[in-house]
Amino acid sequence: QQPVQSPQAVILREGEDAVINCSSSKALYSVHWYRQKHGEAPVFLMILLKGGEQKGHEKISASFNEKKQQSSLYLTASQLSYSGTYFCGTENQAGTALIFGKGTTLSVSS
Amino acid sequence: NAGVTQTPKFRILKIGQSMTLQCAQDMNHNYMYWYRQDPGMGLKLIYYSVGAGITDKGEVPNGYNVSRSTTEDFPLRLELAAPSQTSVYFCASSRTGQGVNSPLHFGNGTRLTVT
Numbered sequence: 001q002q003p004v005q006s007p008q009a010v011i012l013r014e015g016e017d018a019v020i021n022c023s024s025s026k027a028l029y030s031v032h033w034y035r036q037k038h039g040e041a042p043v044f045l046m047i048l049l050k051g052g053e054q055k056g057h058e059k060i061s062a063s064f065n066e067k068k069q070q071s072s073l074y075l076t077a078s079q080l081s082y083s084g085t086y087f088c089g090t091e092n093q094a095g096t097a098l099i100f101g102k103g104t105t106l107s108v109s110s
Numbered sequence: 111n112a113g114v115t116q117t118p119k120f121r122i123l124k125i126g127q128s129m130t131l132q133c134a135q136d137m138n139h140n141y142m143y144w145y146r147q148d149p150g151m152g153l154k155l156i157y158y159s160v161g162a163g164i165t166d167k168g169e170v171p172n173g174y175n176v177s178r179s180t181t182e183d184f185p186l187r188l189e190l191a192a193p194s195q196t197s198v199y200f201c202a203s204s205r206t207g208q209g210v211n212s213p214l215h216f217g218n219g220t221r222l223t224v225t
Contacts, residue, residue, distance in 0.1 A: 030210055032213070032214070041216040043216075044213040044214060087153065091210040092155070095210065096158065097210065098143070098155070100145075103151075
């Protein structure tokens with residue numbers, strides 16, 4: 001049931017773009033995205049609900065393709081502050097709790 | 111508004127000892143969760159609760175117990191600590207749960223070492 005994230009790690013220079021993918025083997029009602037900085041708690045970025053909506057947060061946006069059971073997180077013109085580990089979360093079988101992928105580590109350098 | 115508060119921040123246990131990790135939220139959220147995070151790994155769901163008096167197992171419940179007697183509190187109990195339980199534990203809460211269509215609010219975590 002755990003969603004699968006790819007890639008595992010991304011290394012960027014400031015201003016470059018990145019895409020992080022999240023896929024599930026089960027039908028989805030929602031996909032969450034969180035960012036975690038080293039030594040800190042995960043912080044909510046956005047929720048995508050079924051319907052294929054594209055949501056945005058600063059220069060970070062995401063899409064949700066419920067037919068393909070996939071979501072993608074788009075980071076454009078990356079900044080140093082974008083460094084961290086990004087997790088996608090999908091609901092469990094009962095639809096009552098969030099199961100997270102293993103994460104994608106993003107490193108942005110100047 | 112404190113959000114989700116976890117205590118203690120750090121703890122070292124000897125093998126076989128017991129302890130309770132405390133979690134409290136002041137947002138009147140019905141749903142609460144416990145996750146563990148091992149170094150370089152993602153978050154694994156231990157237990158969760160959809161309301162006072164209701165708890166359910168997550169992905170990795172063995173070795174843990176929970177209770178939810180009030181909306182605010184969701185303690186996690188380790189009965190016989192083992193080195194495999196060395197981890198960072200995060201408590202989280204959310205307003206609603208069906209379809210998990212509300213953000214999870216995380217506490218700052220408890221770093222537990224079992225030696």
